[in-house]
Amino acid sequence: MAENEVKQIASKLESLRGSQLSSQAPPLLSRAKLALLRLNALVPSEETHKSHLHLATTILELGALISIRLRDTESFTRYYQQLQPFYAIEGSAWSRSHAQSNQSKVTGLYLLLLLSVGDYAGFHTVLEGLEMSAGNEKLEKDQFIQYPVRLEQALMEGSYDKVWGETKGEHLPSDEYAVFSEVLINTIRSEIASCSERAYPSLPIANAKNLLFLDSEGAVVQFAQSRGWVAKDGRIYFPQQEEEMLAAEKDVMSASGMVIENTLGYARKLETIV
Known part of the structure; x- marks a missing residue:
């Protein structure tokens, strides 16, 4: 009974497309895993019947692929990890048909x-x-x-x-x-x-488009805004670079002021000695 249920669910999962994936796949996968538990096939062992091993592998692989389509990488990783002992018991898939x-x-x-x-x-x-x-x-x-x-x-x-x-x-x-x-x-x-x-302090938008593998200059402007860059007059300006340059200039000015002050102090001491 449980075996037939898993087969029916696998067939249903393989037929799901588009919006059906997010609404129907998770509950179907949960049902399939419960049925596999009843068959003692969700955790594989040497005693597990080969047909049950194959069913469990099929369901877990479908779960992994559906997770990818739903962009759920954490779920995909869990399915991948669950599949490893099944692959180890069943042998290399490269020796079987796709x-x-x-x-x-x-x-x-x-x-x-x-x-x-x-x-x-x-x-x-x-x-x-x-x-x-x-x-x-x-x-x-x-x-x-x-x-x-x-x-x-x-x-x-x-x-x-x-x-x-x-x-x-x-x-x-x-x-x-x-x-x-x-x-x-x-x-x-x-x-x-x-x-x-x-x-760079700035780049032409046309150059940034090629550099960043973007499809249009509009996409460049959108990307620039997401990074906090400024797009104007056909160029992209990097505020971070400008801030670093201004900070460097301030450091130079500050260092120059200290040099001048030290020089004047040294001159005053010379006058006192003379």
Whole structure:
């Protein structure tokens, strides 16, 4: 009975689209996990029936992918962690057909999440584990794994234009990858913005558009306002840079005043000696 219920819920979850995800998916996933508990399959063991293991893996993978579509990274991370003992018991998904498991897709998404938050150590730890379990040859043919690997290489090289190119729709291995790709671009944009406001007093809006990978000058102005920059006369001005320059000028003036005062005092002492 519980097994049939899980199968029906899995079928329903796979059919959900758009607004149905946020309204129907969470209660359906809760029902499925309760049914798996009744089957003693939510926590896997060597004694768990193989068909129940497969059902649990399917539900947890659907939960992970739905969490991505709902932009709930915390929920996605929990599902990814719950899936690890199932993958360990069932064996590597790279030795099974894609129709049987979404391990490759879910793992690639997790690698992309690690990149988007700058956790490079965690990224390489996961990747090394995959290399040991699946082998380099299989991983090199896996589009879901190679996508974050290419992005990480481009980031290490500082080739942000390559990263930007990889995040275009035609390069994404699946729709779910667009979520983290967008987060990654926003992170890179923020880093470039921080460097720019320290390096320049101002920039032409047209140059800032290309530098920040924005689609229009209007988007540049909007981004500038969110950073507290000033957009006027076709340029972006960085108030922080101006404040630092003014502070530096004040320091110079203050230091110059001290030098002059010390010099005059020294001159007065000489007159007294003479």
